[in-house]
Amino acid sequence: MPRALIIGVGDGLSASLARKLRQEGYDLALAARDTGKLGALAAETGASLHAADAADPAAVAALFAAVGKLEVLVYNPSYRVRGPIAELDPEEVRRTLEVTAFGGFLAVREAARQMLPRGRGTILLTGASAGVKGFPESAPFAMGKFALRGLAQSAARELHPKGIHVAHIVIDGGIRSARRPETAEAALLDPDAIAEAYWQLIRQPRSAWSAELELRPWVEPF
Template sequence: MILVAGAGAGLGQSLLARFERGGFNPVGLGRTRPNKPVGHFHTLDLTDEGAVKSVITQIIAEHGPPRVVIHNTSELVIAPFKDTSLMDYRQTWASMVQSAVLLAKSTMHPMVEAGGGTFIVSGATASLRGGARFSAFASAKFALRGLTQSLAREYQPMGVHVCHAILDGIIDTQNSRDLHGLDPIKMMNPDHIAETYWQLSHQPTSTWTHELDLRPASEGF
């Protein structure tokens, strides 16, 4: 079973579809149910401790412990620092960091007890550097990267491959095309990202990747 938190339209659904083609039972979690979701989908607030624990306990009872867990939530706030409220910081932290903490608490030990698995976190350019008007988003992405490093050092010896994937670019969705007006060749194809996540989840234990970065060929870095 693969469990994707933040399984909305775009990358989340591409991830579920790729792993379903590979023989996995796909289960998605998110606050908004996409049209015709891949596999099983549970609508919930991923920052709600009680809801996350209850739903994932139910999923594991029905489908068994996950072999792959992907944290793919995001909360983008773009504003000058003087206009960024404390609530903006709290919301970005809760959406990206608190949700990852709750997801890991509900899935890590079941994976360990089942013999191991893979836990992948979707990061961003802001995981590495903070840009002007991105203080809320970058501070949460920095925290998420640190959390992922700590989880890797604690759980990899127990058989759980923990990976942080830095997505340095705009993911190609209809919404991003409408919003940014970019040529798709300058954006990241969600199916191609999903293929990379598939490969990460099948690495031999002698060569585990902890962090990698992905970007379009046209992207400056």
């Protein structure tokens, strides 16, 4: 079975991705800082669980060593601090950048090391509206997501010619979850629909790879 690793797993998009990949025949590894709430998802999908800090180089290296050879990597962690620039805690800003951007670099580096000798693989990085436009009182998240988008663009240009598909997905809108139920018709993105879009990226022919995909509900303003 081909193997997929999802880093930053919760009960929303990443859970839908896990179910979709399992449905398509993938052996799954799910990673998060706290795996205590992932038992039911792991049982449902037959996935292995791995506790890891996405921003810790040693932890990420150990994670990839434990998981083994991958066909698909999805980087999905999120951390943010909000507030006026003049009042932000520098350590919280640092942590936002570490999780959102530096952790993405660590994961892409380890995945590339595995995939380059085989000349194939897919790396998908979950972005956000904040990676395209910075919002007031959300500078740290914008900084991190802009950096993640830059990483994706650079990695795609480097790795596409070597057989590794890298794509950045802009999630331009809120995602429905247990903590964020639907409040109006189609006001939130359906995580299962997003997972289907990720799957379409995974199965794209090499002659027509996407480097970036934007997803938004029809009510979301551009």
